[in-house]
Each structure stands twice: as structure tokens, then as C-alpha cells.
Amino acid sequence: MKLLHTADWHIGKQLNGFDLLDEQWHAFETIRQIAKDEKVDGIIIAGDLYDRAIPSVAAVEAFDKMLHILNIEDGLPVYAISGNHDGANRLNFGNRWFEENQLYLRTQISEAFQPVELNDVQIFMLPFFDPIDARIYFDIDEPSDLRSIDSAIALVIDRMKEQFNPSKKQILITHFHVTGEQNADYELTSETTSTVGGLNAVRATHFKDFDYVALGHLHLWQASPDKYVRYSGSPVKFNTKEATNEKGVYIVEITEKGVTSDFRKITPKNDLIVLKGTFDELMSKDFSSKQPKKGEAFFSVKLTDRPLVKNIRQSLSEVYGDVVELHFMGQSTVGTWDEEELSQRTVASDQDILKQFYEDVTAGQEMSLQQINLVEDVLQEVRKAGEEA
Amino acid sequence: MKLLHTADWHIGKQLNGFDLLDEQWHAFETIRQIAKDEKVDGIIIAGDLYDRAIPSVAAVEAFDKMLHILNIEDGLPVYAISGNHDGANRLNFGNRWFEENQLYLRTQISEAFQPVELNDVQIFMLPFFDPIDARIYFDIDEPSDLRSIDSAIALVIDRMKEQFNPSKKQILITHFHVTGEQNADYELTSETTSTVGGLNAVRATHFKDFDYVALGHLHLWQASPDKYVRYSGSPVKFNTKEATNEKGVYIVEITEKGVTSDFRKITPKNDLIVLKGTFDELMSKDFSSKQPKKGEAFFSVKLTDRPLVKNIRQSLSEVYGDVVELHFMGQSTVGTWDEEELSQRTVASDQDILKQFYEDVTAGQEMSLQQINLVEDVLQEVRKAGEEA
Missing domain, CATH: 3.60.21.10 (Metallo-dependent phosphatases)
Structure with missing residues (x-):
């Protein structure tokens, strides 16, 4: 069968x-x-x-x-x-x-x-x-x-x-x-x-x-x-x-x-495409003409610069359509973005986030097994309560 | 059939x-x-x-x-x-x-x-x-x-x-x-x-x-x-x-x-019983012994006085069990309670409440048919939105 x-x-x-x-x-x-x-x-x-x-x-x-x-x-x-x-x-x-x-x-x-x-x-x-x-x-x-x-x-x-x-x-x-x-x-x-x-x-x-x-x-x-x-x-x-x-x-x-x-x-109907480059590169006709047309894909945009331009997202949307994500990589006038690290964070479990927080506030100590178990119990309660609400 | x-x-x-x-x-x-x-x-x-x-x-x-x-x-x-x-x-x-x-x-x-x-x-x-x-x-x-x-x-x-x-x-x-x-x-x-x-x-x-x-x-x-x-x-x-x-x-x-x-x-298993009287009357053994036992009914209590007693609800619950409602009727030191009026309010529709509000703020003018229709349309939208949320 x-x-x-x-x-x-x-x-x-x-x-x-x-x-x-x-x-x-x-x-x-x-x-x-x-x-x-x-x-x-x-x-x-x-x-x-x-x-x-x-x-x-x-x-x-x-x-x-x-x-x-x-x-x-x-x-x-x-x-x-x-x-x-x-x-x-x-x-x-x-x-x-x-x-x-x-x-x-x-x-x-x-x-x-x-x-x-x-x-x-x-x-x-x-x-x-x-x-x-x-x-x-x-x-x-x-x-x-x-x-x-x-x-x-x-x-x-x-x-x-x-x-x-x-x-x-x-x-x-x-x-x-x-x-x-x-x-x-x-x-x-x-x-x-x-x-x-x-x-x-x-x-x-x-x-x-x-x-x-x-x-x-x-x-x-x-x-x-x-x-x-x-x-x-x-x-x-x-x-x-x-x-x-x-x-x-x-x-x-x-x-x-x-x-x-x-x-x-x-095969996707509207694919999810990651675009990576400077704002000027991505906005150039030379680059955009090689991408799927507006309305035929979802785009995740990773800019390697942070241009002094108003409405970055809107400009990109006018060219590409559905810009579902916009990340900035590298340095800017405000601080440093590490796109990979940010991306890891979004994939981390609630438990991992709590573990990381514990390490941060205790200057690097790891949670004990007992503490991990306690956290897991609490998270389970929260998930249950969320479902039953 | x-x-x-x-x-x-x-x-x-x-x-x-x-x-x-x-x-x-x-x-x-x-x-x-x-x-x-x-x-x-x-x-x-x-x-x-x-x-x-x-x-x-x-x-x-x-x-x-x-x-x-x-x-x-x-x-x-x-x-x-x-x-x-x-x-x-x-x-x-x-x-x-x-x-x-x-x-x-x-x-x-x-x-x-x-x-x-x-x-x-x-x-x-x-x-x-x-x-x-x-x-x-x-x-x-x-x-x-x-x-x-x-x-x-x-x-x-x-x-x-x-x-x-x-x-x-x-x-x-x-x-x-x-x-x-x-x-x-x-x-x-x-x-x-x-x-x-x-x-x-x-x-x-x-x-x-x-x-x-x-x-x-x-x-x-x-x-x-x-x-x-x-x-x-x-x-x-x-x-x-x-x-x-x-x-x-x-x-x-x-x-x-x-x-x-x-x-x-x-026939209800636990009936819903309305008790009406002064606090002392309802707390008396003579009165309470004639009611269903604690745990065998839900009680709605309407007190005709407002006694200067702490924990009125708790005292009543100790005698009757499930006191699902407690209303005060008549005058007290604080103001006048009209139990019937309160009760009407709880039965009023959203539309009726809005009509009443309109009359209150316009010194007695009634809403026009056009206004009523508008209110009804808005209420319907709200109900839909609530369901689809």
C-alpha cells in the first residue's frame, strides 16, 4: 500500500x-x-x-x-x-x-x-x-x-x-x-x-x-x-x-x-525569496529585473547598509511588492545589527530564552537541572492555560 | 412521528x-x-x-x-x-x-x-x-x-x-x-x-x-x-x-x-432560589431551615435592608452555600437601590442602553429611525468582529 x-x-x-x-x-x-x-x-x-x-x-x-x-x-x-x-x-x-x-x-x-x-x-x-x-x-x-x-x-x-x-x-x-x-x-x-x-x-x-x-x-x-x-x-x-x-x-x-x-x-506559487545587498543595489533595475515580479513572491530583504533614506520599506515594496521582512545587517549610526544572531533569537525556544536570560543576569552561570525542570513545569502550565482560556 | x-x-x-x-x-x-x-x-x-x-x-x-x-x-x-x-x-x-x-x-x-x-x-x-x-x-x-x-x-x-x-x-x-x-x-x-x-x-x-x-x-x-x-x-x-x-x-x-x-x-437538581428579606431574617434558623440545604441549590439573595455588618456575602454563603447574586433593595445610608430597575438594566439590549443614554444626554429626546439604524449597523459590525477575532 x-x-x-x-x-x-x-x-x-x-x-x-x-x-x-x-x-x-x-x-x-x-x-x-x-x-x-x-x-x-x-x-x-x-x-x-x-x-x-x-x-x-x-x-x-x-x-x-x-x-x-x-x-x-x-x-x-x-x-x-x-x-x-x-x-x-x-x-x-x-x-x-x-x-x-x-x-x-x-x-x-x-x-x-x-x-x-x-x-x-x-x-x-x-x-x-x-x-x-x-x-x-x-x-x-x-x-x-x-x-x-x-x-x-x-x-x-x-x-x-x-x-x-x-x-x-x-x-x-x-x-x-x-x-x-x-x-x-x-x-x-x-x-x-x-x-x-x-x-x-x-x-x-x-x-x-x-x-x-x-x-x-x-x-x-x-x-x-x-x-x-x-x-x-x-x-x-x-x-x-x-x-x-x-x-x-x-x-x-x-x-x-x-x-x-x-x-x-x-513548487511554490509565490516563493519566499531572500534578497541581500545595499539599498541602492536592491533598488537598481539591473538587480530587480532578475527577481520574480511584484505579486509573484514574498521577499525577505536583508540590507547590508542603512541608507539615510525615508520610507525604506515603502520604496522596496514599490519595487518588489510583498516585503514580509526587512533586516539591517552590519553597522549603522545607531548600533550594530547582527542579522544571524537576531534570526537565531526568533528560532529560540521559550526555555532557551529563559536560560540565556539567566546566564546574562548571573554573569554566565548556567541553570541547574532543578531550575530547568521548574521552568519547564511553569511553561507547560502557561501553555495549558493559554489553550484552555 | x-x-x-x-x-x-x-x-x-x-x-x-x-x-x-x-x-x-x-x-x-x-x-x-x-x-x-x-x-x-x-x-x-x-x-x-x-x-x-x-x-x-x-x-x-x-x-x-x-x-x-x-x-x-x-x-x-x-x-x-x-x-x-x-x-x-x-x-x-x-x-x-x-x-x-x-x-x-x-x-x-x-x-x-x-x-x-x-x-x-x-x-x-x-x-x-x-x-x-x-x-x-x-x-x-x-x-x-x-x-x-x-x-x-x-x-x-x-x-x-x-x-x-x-x-x-x-x-x-x-x-x-x-x-x-x-x-x-x-x-x-x-x-x-x-x-x-x-x-x-x-x-x-x-x-x-x-x-x-x-x-x-x-x-x-x-x-x-x-x-x-x-x-x-x-x-x-x-x-x-x-x-x-x-x-x-x-x-x-x-x-x-x-x-x-x-x-x-x-426538575432541577440544584434549583435557583430567590430569597427576599432583611439580613437578620435570612440569617435566622427559622427561615434558613425551610430552604434547600447548602450545596443543593443556587441562591439569589435580595436584601431589603443594608445592615452595618462586615462580610454580608460571606455570612450568607456560610448558611446557604452558593450565593450567586446579592442585591440590595430600598434605602440605605449611601443611596437608593431599586432592585427592579437594576434587574431591568441587566436585561436591556445594547441598543436599549444606547437609546437610554441618548435620552439622558439630550434631556429626553428620542433617537430618530436613522440614528437607530446606524446604531444597529454598528452593533452588528461589533458582534461580527467579536466572532471573527
Whole structure:
């Protein structure tokens, strides 16, 4: 059988206020076409369906339409889980009706242990969860007994294995930052608002008994730990770090012999282009004529000077259209901009920011494990409260 | 055939911060039992399913469970529409999957013209809408051509009639303030936050071609315009104006001869009791021993004096438990309280408040029709913006 593996749709996401819904619809139509051409037997969406816990009305309407097209019009089973961006409990509404039509939308850790049983395949669906959800599910009173996601995943996988049918292949769909030997360099390539690495990372070795693990969370397919534990990446470029990376989906073929996965590219409708140079260079006809036309791309502009010109952004917009970002690099009369450092900051997790702050105010001391754990607990509470508000 | 008619569940509503979910579950279980005893063929919920456009996680979970019990466990068709409290566009998510299982959840005016076709009955479902929704649907550019709900309803019903099958009975489910000859006294008995009467009222005569109209919006069944155009009322008492009124549902029987409707009572688990008297009277054992025990009722307290006692509310709570309201009537050292007037204010619509304000600042001049229309347009924009935020 063949499955299409995608993830991190982030429906409703904006690029610094620029609406991406058109681009998301374009990516969706490409995915639909790939599914048709490849005659797949189902679609996996490995979390971060929406961009936030309470999505906008436009996002809800779009996602409802997309699911309707895939599941009802095209008659494809859909296997979707919630990611860290989704509001798991709200997203859960109605899912028992959806399953009647093979639209599997799982958002709770408790739903992870009953796989979808196909003829030769068991599909386990493990939505994103916090360690506290695992403590509640496994009835563990003492936080210190189950603090990291890595230790929680170990428990979860053990329980899943009780359901393994040795005559079938096992597929897992989940949404975490998974580290292996191959993807150590991609520690900082996650989408911007979730924590990466450290206490929130899961070791790929936990998944060795699955035939294929369809991951969501990191937006670059290159961040995959190995060829059986794969990130599909997001179908759309969501920030400048992703600008030069190709986007796409995996076609996963499951036969008796084993599992293979092949990448299928999604070409952007309006690409995200990073322009770098002095203001005069970028404003010159010679340079701008080589770029996509106004209205046909999103531009992130990195100026290597800071010209004494009024309305820099407006001037650039008149030439390029949608200037979604404007960064200044190098020195100016006011101070020094280090674009790389700024960019790192936007990708840092809340925890990393707090760690950095602690080091700054204590002249370089590192937080103790106890302090890190405390911070993590508080952040989890805050995230929960945000969702339930 | 038999249908159970209920409305105005307002799942997630609180009484001044006191959670009503337990009481709402009790009412739900009673409704479920009535449906079983009467062997009904379906459940009508005529709007205001939730209490607000973005309900709490607890409310979403509860409503999902309730629908699951009725529609999947008990196998009953459910006919539910959105009311003015519901977020129509968000509530719409997934409804095409629900219909596969005869859970009809309609939230858009565009869905009103395709009735659910049963053997001998057509069920039309008209969710709450604003005149602006009707202008969009009917493609009317000029606001003045379709300003009031009454004129919009006339258009809607005309279009519905095109679908009437003369060999069947016609049932309408909707959610508006409908005025007839019989319910003129109930102009001010609606739930608190929606506008009542005036531009938002619909004349019952529009509905004369339906065999039964199942209404939601006003919380008292006594507010029904006539026996074929009925409010079921809310299943739970939501404010002190409703404290002495019985709550329940209608069993609607549709035969070839015609339609009859019978009221079935819901007895509260924790009743809402209004206590009136001096502080000393209410604190006396003689008086309090005749009331429901602490924890077995919600109390609204109206003190006829203003005693020089610290922690009045706390003292009352120690005797009675859940004191959800505390009003002072009559004179005190500080000023005059007119409990009735205060109570009227809480029931007044936003429009009424603005009208009153206008009269106050203009020494008694009334707003012109043009001004009223302007205010109504602005209020509608505000409500829309609130939902879409």
C-alpha cells in the first residue's frame, strides 16, 4: 500500500502579517494531485494542522474544506494528529463521527494505543503531548518520575508494542523533535515558537521497532533522523531559514519486503525569496529585473547598509511588492545589527530564552537541572492555560 | 412521528462565576430519559448550543459527549442550529461528516433552503442570522432595502416555500425573538445579552404556513406566540427572572391530522432560589431551615435592608452555600437601590442602553429611525468582529 506523508500545514499562519492562505491552498492542490498521480491509499498529516490553538474563522473554514476534498470528494482515508500548535481538546470535537468515514483525527494520548487496523498494516497515531499529559495518563504522581518527553515516549512505545500484530507492518505518526545520528545539525531548524532540543527532544532509537515513523514538527525534511524515521517538512516555506530549502511530501510504499519512501517536490506559487545587498543595489533595475515580479513572491530583504533614506520599506515594496521582512545587517549610526544572531533569537525556544536570560543576569552561570525542570513545569502550565482560556 | 423540542442549552454558561455544567448534565440526562420514554424519532435543539462564540474547552468536551450519547449511543437523529450566542462559522466545522449519521448541525443561512426530507415531514432549519447575512445571501447592496430581521425573514420564508412538498408537513427550526398576540407581555423575558423586541423582532404571522415552528431564543416557554409557534424555553434556569418558572421540553407529535405539542417538565437538581428579606431574617434558623440545604441549590439573595455588618456575602454563603447574586433593595445610608430597575438594566439590549443614554444626554429626546439604524449597523459590525477575532 501507499501513503502520502505530509505535516505542519499551519493553516492560518501569516508571515509577519502577510496572509499565506493562498499559498497554503496552492500547496494543498499540489498534494492532492500527487495523491491522485501516485494512487495513494491514504494521507498522513503529522500534526500542526492549524497554526494556533484557537484558529481564525478563515482557517477553520479552509481546513474543513481541505479535509472534505480529500476524505469525501476523493474518498481517501486521512490520518491526522494534533501538533504542539493545535488546541488538542477543541480539535477533538466530532472526531468519532469523522472516523465513520475513515477520517482519523486523533488529539489525545489515550487514543494512541488503539491502532487503525488495515489488512497488512497497523497505523499508530500519537499526537503531541506534554509530559504532564503522560503523567496523568499513566497515573504517575511524582513529576520527577516522568519529566522529559524522552522518558514518556519510552513508556508510550512499550504500551503500543502490546498491540503489535507480528503478521503486520507497524507505522507510527507523531509530532516531536526526534534526534538521531544523521540530523544533529538540524537542532535549530524547527519552526519558531516551539522548543527544540534539550528536554523536549526524543531519541530516534525508541522507534526502532516501527517500520516507518511519519514525523511532524521540524519543517525541513533534511532534519529526518534516518530513512525510516522521517520528517516530511512543511508544504510551505514559513520563514527565511526555510527559503532556500525545497518543500514537498513523502510517498511511503509499504510492501511485504519493507518500506520505502520517495520525496515529491512542491513548487511554490509565490516563493519566499531572500534578497541581500545595499539599498541602492536592491533598488537598481539591473538587480530587480532578475527577481520574480511584484505579486509573484514574498521577499525577505536583508540590507547590508542603512541608507539615510525615508520610507525604506515603502520604496522596496514599490519595487518588489510583498516585503514580509526587512533586516539591517552590519553597522549603522545607531548600533550594530547582527542579522544571524537576531534570526537565531526568533528560532529560540521559550526555555532557551529563559536560560540565556539567566546566564546574562548571573554573569554566565548556567541553570541547574532543578531550575530547568521548574521552568519547564511553569511553561507547560502557561501553555495549558493559554489553550484552555 | 414524534420529535423532542428543546433549545438554549448555553453549554458552558456560568451564573456570576458559578459553574452550571453539573446542572446542565442533569437537564441533559432528563431530556435523554424523556426521549426514551416517549420513543421520539428525533431531537430538535433550536440554537444557543453554547453560551459563547468561542466556548471553553470544558464546554466543547461536554457538548461533544452529549451529541455522541443522543446521536450515536441512542441512535437518534439530531436537528441542531446555531443561535445568536454561537460562533456560527467555527461551529460549522465537520458538519458534512455529521450529516452522514443524521446529526444535522446547521449554522449558515445558505443551508436553510434544503430541508431534511423525511417520509411525511420536511424539516427546515434556519440558524440565527443578522440582516447583513441576508443581504449577502440575497445579494442586496443597499442596507436600507433589508434592514430589519422581520423583512429578511419574509424573504427567507418565501424562498423556503419554493421547496414545500404539499403532500408533507412542514416543520421549521429557528432562533429569533418572535412576537405574536399571545406573548406581548414577554418582551423582556429573553436571556440577557441579546437584543429583544424592536428591530430584532419577527412577527409570528410570517410562519403561518408551517405546521410547527420550534423556536429558541427566549428562555421561557410561556413566551410562545401560539401553540404552533413555540419556545421550548431553556432546560436550566439561567437568571433570577427565570427562577420561579418551570423548565422543560416539548414533545411534538406530527400526524396526518396535524401537530400537537405537550410540555414535559425538567426538575432541577440544584434549583435557583430567590430569597427576599432583611439580613437578620435570612440569617435566622427559622427561615434558613425551610430552604434547600447548602450545596443543593443556587441562591439569589435580595436584601431589603443594608445592615452595618462586615462580610454580608460571606455570612450568607456560610448558611446557604452558593450565593450567586446579592442585591440590595430600598434605602440605605449611601443611596437608593431599586432592585427592579437594576434587574431591568441587566436585561436591556445594547441598543436599549444606547437609546437610554441618548435620552439622558439630550434631556429626553428620542433617537430618530436613522440614528437607530446606524446604531444597529454598528452593533452588528461589533458582534461580527467579536466572532471573527
